[in-house]
Amino acid sequence: LFLVDRLELENQAYKNFKELLKNDYHSVIYKETKQDWRKAEIVVTTVQSLEFDNKYMRLFSPTDFDLIISDEAHRSINGNSRAVFEYFIGYKLGLTATPKDYLKNIDPEKINQADPRAWERRQLLDTYKTFGCEKGEPTYRYSLVDGVREGYLVNPVVVDARTEITTQLLSDEGYSVMVENEEGEEVEETFFQRNFERTFFSDLTNLQLCQTFMQHAQLDPLSNEIGKSIVFCVSQKHASKVTQQLNELAERAYPGKYNSDFAIQITSNIPGAQEYSISFANNNLNGHTRFLDGYKSSKTRVCVTMGMMTTGYDCQDILNLAMMRPIFSPTDFIQIKGRGTRRWTFKYQRKDGSRLENFTVAKENFKLFDFFANCEYFEEKFNYDEILLLPREKVEPGGGGGPVIYLPGAEVFVPDPLKAFKETLIGLDGMKIDRKLFERFSRPILEDQTLADAVENHQWEQAVQILRENYANKPEDYVTIEKLIKSEGLDRRLTWKEVIMRIFGMIDHFKTRDELLEEEFQKFVLINKPEPEQVLRIRTFFEVYLTDPEVRAIIDKREYPALANNPKLSMEDLKALGKWRDQVPAYVKDYIPINTYLS
The missing domain is CATH 1.10.10 (Arc Repressor Mutant, subunit A)
Structure with a gap:
């Protein structure tokens, strides 16, 4: 039994089993062969299919499978899905590039005394503990270094590109602009990389990131067009803006080649997004390329996403990844980088009279565009033994070491930041007084290290308790759930967990x-x-x-x-x-x- 937690992973697992093991084993997708799955040796399914209506207990025996494999095991057997995994009693194998080590540097006696349930939850969520690897070492490890050395994977070419604004956003000092306070006075306010496309907006910055990508992206070695790429954005709104800008740039660079489909947004609010990601991997998203007749490569060259194409997504001919967002989670960083490491051979067959010519070029690397010093952070600054800290970069003469991309028209923009910034702030959900209420409420919470640690470790009960005891219902602002619901104009109930996620930038708005x-x-x-x-x-x-x-x-x-x-x-x-x-x-x-x- 091969368990996955997303439809695209189900399809790609089945495709690979069929391609590599068809001579020895019969593989099926469970939902497509519900009546005769027992005729197969390998059954691929989403854990949700078995979980629904307790199907795994009604239709299967605990001894039906000799081996249960959990793909993306750090995620696919958490929560209610764990019951499916535990129900079957065969040998169990977990596959993951990013195991969750919830027991690292934890004193069991102290945490057990303080909160026995927290200790139990940590043990349940810890990937190593789940698979009997008590010392925090996996049963078998195959690293990226091993894969590259043995010819199975490729390394990236890191492109560290920073604009004037992103360089300042990354610095200790931040990027300061003049804004209007509640009394109508102009005051200086400072923003950092966490604020980008959340409370600080700059279309010219986004345009420069897109232009830099278009000018320096690795090309397909056969068609000479921009290689297939994935761009990672901050939010759905950010992804929408970037998609539009890339399509406009592509129309100017390659007139007549695309119909606003050079780049496609793939986020959860886009109908059919999962099918788009599958078509992109299969090289038929919006048809085939117009650059080389008969060449099987997707017409769409860039998928713009937030997180849908991060974990486990397999598209081997990716040549460019662009991080148009700051990343603070090592898990996210590893998973994003992993989308480009697959090997691939580009092939094309051309008929020359009665003769067929075959062209093949091996993928040797891919470009990793880093617009927010993510690589530097995880290479030099991230503390792998402690809770995640904010990345900081010191601004030095000449841009702080690393290529600096200056915004065209930056001299026009810099003297007049208030106009652009002010307009964007007004565009946020809610009236000005509502925004200021939430900002005033959020500021001390973001500085609470104990609460931040709880959020970083997904200890939601503890985080909510700290928030309610220390910050909610206080005389200064007297913030209550009811008041937040009213100020945000919500038509439903709100939870304190959602409030915390909004404050720490995990969601960009409260969903209706x-x-x-x-x-x-x-x-x-x-x-x-x-x-x-x-x-x-x-x-x-x-x-x-x-x-x-x-x-x-x-x-x-x-x-x-x-x-x-x-x-x-x-x-x-x-x-x-x-x-x-x-x-x-x-x-x-x-x-x-x-x-x-x-x-």
Whole structure:
């Protein structure tokens, strides 16, 4: 049994098993062969498929598999998914490039005395402990150095490019601009790299990053166009802006070659994003290249994302990765860099009269564009034995060592930062007084090292407790959940965990009820694959059941005649749902916190 936690990983695992082991083993994807999966030796599935409605217990015996392999084991067997992993009793193998070491430098006696549940959670989440590697060493390790040395992987060419603004954002002093305070007075405010595309915005900076990428990106060795690339952004809004800028630059550089599809945004708010990522790997996203007839390479050259294409995504012919965002997690950095390390041979066959000419070029490296000194941070400054610290760079004459890219028009922009910055701040969600309330509330929290440590280690109960005890309901601002909901204009309940995630930059805004609902429904569709003709009907039922307590009570008690005069859901609608009438409520109860959707 080969367990994954995302659809694209399911597809690529099956493709590789089939390609490499087809002569010896029969491989299947479980959801495509539910009735005769026992005829196969290798069964590939998402853990969600088995988890839904406890399918793993109803349809499988604990002894059905001799070997259970968990791909991306640092993530795929956490939470409720752990039950699936523990249910089967065969040999167990975990695969990961970034194991989670939650027991590192922890004193078991102290933490057990202080909070026994925290100690239990750490043991459950620790990848080494899960697989019996008590001393923090894996059963088998194959490093990037090993892979490169033995010819299986390639190293990057790091491109350290910093604009005037990003150089200052990275410095201890930060980047200072004049802004208007609540009294209408101009005051100096300083921003750092964490603020980029969150509270500090500069379209000219984004444009310079895109231009630098376009000018220096590694080219496809056969078609001579920009090699296939992934760009990592700060947020969905940032990804949207970067995508637009790249498409505009591509249209000017290569007129007639693209139709605003040189770059495509692949984030969770884009319908069909997962399918786009699969098509990109299969070299048919928006068709094939127009640079070389008959050459099988994707017409779209750049995927712009946040995190969807970070962990486990396998696209071997990637030639460029661009980090247009600061990165503070070593796990994220390793996973991003790993997207480019696969080897690949570029092939093209051309017919010359009666003769066929074959062209092949091996991938020797890839370019890693680093616009926020991430490589320097993890190479020289990150403390691998302690909690993650903010990266800092000292500004020195000439730009601090490393190529400095100066913004065109920077002299025009620098004297007039207030106009651009001010306009962007006004554009943030909420009125000025609401923003200032949240900013004033956030500032001391960000400086609380104990709370920051809890957040960094995902100790959410501890983080929420610190926040509520030390900062909420205080006379200075008297911030409550209800006040935040009102100030943000939310149409649903808010949790303190979400507040903490917003303050520490893990989310860029509080999602509305509709946004959360759409995300949950897309998950439901991906896992359950309803018939196309039923999707709209199921979508309506899904929303009504989640958001209307009266309808939910009627469905749960099976008092269906009470729907006779209900304007949201009729008896006819309920009958037309068929099996989904029961499957939707079961899914909601198992996986969705209903309280979040209450007003």
